[in-house]
Amino acid sequence: MSRIRSRKALAVTMALPLLYLAGIAPDSPAGLTLLQEAHAVVGAPLTPVSAAGVARRTTRRVVVAETSATEAAAASTAATQQQQAATAQQQAATAQQQAATAEQQAATAQQQAAASRPPGAPAVGTVVTVLPTGCKPEARDGIEYQNCGGVYYRAAFQGSNLVYVVQ
Amino acid sequence: MKSTFRSPPSAALLRSCAIAALAMVSVAAQAQSAGIAPEAKQILKASTDFLASQQRFTADTRNTLEIVLKSGQKIEFNSTGHQFVQRPDKLRSERSGDLVEQMFVYDGKSLTLYQPRDKVYAQVAAPGTLEEMLDFARNEYDVVAPFGDLLFKNAYDILMDGVTEGIVVGKAVIEGVVCDHLAFRAPDVDWQIWIQEGLQPLPRRIVITTLDLPNAPQFAVTVTRWNLEPSFDARTFTFAPQADMKQIELLPR
Numbered sequence: 553m554s555r556i557r558s559r560k561a562l563a564v565t566m567a568l569p570l571l572y573l574a575g576i577a578p579d580s581p582a583g584l585t586l587l588q589e590a591h592a593v594v595g596a597p598l599t600p601v602s603a604a605g606v607a608r609r610t611t612r613r614v615v616v617a618e619t620s621a622t623e624a625a626a627a628s629t630a631a632t633q634q635q636q637a638a639t640a641q642q643q644a645a646t647a648q649q650q651a652a653t654a655e656q657q658a659a660t661a662q663q664q665a666a667a668s669r670p671p672g673a674p675a676v677g678t679v680v681t682v683l684p685t686g687c688k689p690e691a692r693d694g695i696e697y698q699n700c701g702g703v704y705y706r707a708a709f710q711g712s713n714l715v716y717v718v719q
Numbered sequence: 720m721k722s723t724f725r726s727p728p729s730a731a732l733l734r735s736c737a738i739a740a741l742a743m744v745s746v747a748a749q750a751q752s753a754g755i756a757p758e759a760k761q762i763l764k765a766s767t768d769f770l771a772s773q774q775r776f777t778a779d780t781r782n783t784l785e786i787v788l789k790s791g792q793k794i795e796f797n798s799t800g801h802q803f804v805q806r807p808d809k810l811r812s813e814r815s816g817d818l819v820e821q822m823f824v825y826d827g828k829s830l831t832l833y834q835p836r837d838k839v840y841a842q843v844a845a846p847g848t849l850e851e852m853l854d855f856a857r858n859e860y861d862v863v864a865p866f867g868d869l870l871f872k873n874a875y876d877i878l879m880d881g882v883t884e885g886i887v888v889g890k891a892v893i894e895g896v897v898c899d900h901l902a903f904r905a906p907d908v909d910w911q912i913w914i915q916e917g918l919q920p921l922p923r924r925i926v927i928t929t930l931d932l933p934n935a936p937q938f939a940v941t942v943t944r945w946n947l948e949p950s951f952d953a954r955t956f957t958f959a960p961q962a963d964m965k966q967i968e969l970l971p972r
Contacts, residue, residue, distance in 0.1 A: 599784055599936040600908070600929050601865040696965055708968040709832055709841045711861040712821060717970075 755885035785936035841969035907931040
């Protein structure tokens with residue numbers, strides 16, 4: 553009994569330094585680090601918001617898992633489907649996007665050769681939750697796109713989450 | 720175990736004690752896994768039937784969603800919601816919180832999803848009844864109304880599907896209202912519901928614990944206010960896009 557209690561106390565005292573190690577300093581937006589970690593949870597199933605229909609929940613989660621396996625960027629979408637739109641996400645955008653882009657470079661090498669797309673552009677159809685920095689809105693055929701260094705993104709809802717699809 | 724007997728008990732007494740003890744153990748075991756208490760069923764059914772009989776109502780809610788990070792750390796996100804319902808074919812649902820600010824409007828013909836901060840909306844043709852629309856949104860677009868199951872006329876059957884155990888925990892007070900507290904178990908999910916005592920057995924709080932995810936995250940909804948005599952106007956269930964809003968696609972699932 554007392555051993556358990558002291559172990560708990562230890563865990564609590566350990567927690568504070570660990571938080572600092574994890575980069576959650578009091579003067580930094582804690583949400584930033586947390587969301588970055590959440591982004592990294594590849595294929596993390598969502599917390600169901602419905603008690604009923606286990607089958608429904610399962611279906612939904614399988615869909616998420618498949619998405620994750622297919623595309624790195626889409627995986628972070630899946631992991632953060634419920635986390636969309638926190639302010640900190642804007643700040644996390646650059647880092648996350650760069651990582652996603654890097655991971656996709658190899659995969660999209662052939663595509664780049666075919667189309668006149670900038671080197672390192674994410675694959676067409678890639679879904680991201682946040683745009684890279686420095687995007688400019690640009691209308692083509694009455695549809696608004698985001699021109700992000702020559703890569704065009706189009707906003708869409710995926711489930712109830714606002715995402716951007718690489719064109 | 721200390722014996723409470725002062726003098727050595729007789730063999731007969733011991734035997735009857737042993738039988739009684741065995742009986743108690745077996746009763747306890749039954750209580751643990753004896754299925755669903757009839758009273759729990761009855762209270763839940765009364766509540767879902769009552770809600771199904773309400774043609775128009777609003778519900779203000781406070782929602783809490785737990786997310787489990789890769790490290791196992793749980794993070795809680797809060798939001799508030801306003802639901803406007805008119806059976807059989809109108810719904811407006813607004814929610815705002817840490818994660819999202821959104822509005823759903825269903826007018827019996829189309830479903831609109833609007834995100835005010837980004838001034839974007841998506842609109843799709845939807846089936847003609849509220850229940851069909853909820854299934855349609857979930858199946859075709861992965862748009863899930865938090866605890867939308869309660870809006871179905873057969874909410875009881877949907878909720879009890881797969882439930883193996885159910886008990887009445889006892890009386891509780893939610894938002895100042897005396898409720899019956901029920902707890903149910905189904906494969907991979909435990910859920911609890913607090914139902915207002917009296918002539919209007921409205922659900923006041925629901926907690927879903929997801930057992931097949933690491934650290935069993937919970938989703939909880941508390942209804943802070945029910946209004947069973949709301950006044951809706953023409954705008955309640957219509958979405959009129961403004962000039963500065965942009966329409967975007969709702970990706971099929």
